[in-house]
Amino acid sequence: MGNVKFLEIRDVERIQAATRMTAKQSERVVIKRYDVTQFNDYDYGKTMRELMLCRALNHHHIVRYVTSFWEEDADHKPIFFYVVRERMDFSLDKYYAHISKQDGSPKERLRDHRLLSALLVQILKALLYLEEQDITHREIQPRAVGVNQNGFLIKLIDFGCVKKVDNALNRIDPSRDYIYQAPELLAGEQHDRKVDIWSTAATAVEMLGVKLFYPAGWTPQSIKQDVLKRIYHVCAPAMMEQYPQRRSEPTARTRLPSELPQKAT
Incomplete structure (x- = not known):
């Protein structure tokens, strides 16, 4: 998917403000951003499938899912979708x-x-x-x-x-x-x-x-x-x-x- 961007965030406080949730103290995370304005049905299905599976998985050798959220435009239409997960080196x-x-x-x-x-x-x-x-x-x-x-x-x-x-x-x-x-x-x-x-x-x-x-x-x-x-x-x-x-x-x-x-x- 060409419209996926990865935003590496080291400051946990910025993540807390963006996601309106409490992350683990000093936890390093990555935000995966999707431009949903460019999505077709295949892109949407693939993204939702990834999200549902990441929420359900819990294993020492699989990165931990933290949260997800939407960003809307002035008309309250979704423009970006973010998935927050554990960050590796x-x-x-x-x-x-x-x-x-x-x-x-x-x-x-x-x-x-x-x-x-x-x-x-x-x-x-x-x-x-x-x-x-x-x-x-x-x-x-x-x-x-x-x-x-x-x-x-x-x-x-x-x-x-x-x-x-x-x-x-x-x-x-x-x-x-x-x-x-x-x-x-x-x-x-x-x-x-x-x-x-x-x-x-x-x-x-x-x-x-x-x-x-x-x-x-x-x-x-x-x-x-x-x-x-x-x-x-x-x-x-x-x-x-x-x-x-x-x-x-x-x-x-x-x-x-x-x-x-x-x-x-």
Whole structure:
């Protein structure tokens, strides 16, 4: 949604005045502002879905919802909608950019495998909680994950694409960050919660300084197909000869040929 703005507010008193409520003492929050004058039905439904879910979620690895409110014009018509939530130090994409600044130079920073493990464990704990609530996130990616430096605390921060699961065969419009999406989302096909596991892996591996499924060449018109080709090249190169005619492409629901376990010796 192009009309979403993020306003970082450090002064709790300003939040109390804006929301007419009492926040926790010294709590850091973020306001997510939506320009509702530009909303269509899809935008409105997506925003309300995010709001309802955020109100209901309560987990250590999911940011806490604080409140929400409207801003009206002189004719008392809504013009902005604000959602106030817990603030993290930074998003995972900014953390990745910071630790990879000197990659390829003599000052390159080695990655700590314990942080990679901690990242995976914390995201998966959040996903387990969402599964217990019959919720699929569908947009796990670095900018949807928050990081606090103290203790390397990880939390999911963005729920703009989540949906309550009525069955395992739902469909959506894929988000714009295609390189983190499972093949079935890219293809607009049936999917289940395993797409979140795929996206978590694609997000975590980026800590090593590589966007694994980023295509070498792409155009806006063919980006989804280009990412799919890259996925097949990395995960199942033998299938490239049949692409795109063959319809039995690997998905997050099936074990890829390159992932078959080796026999024990």
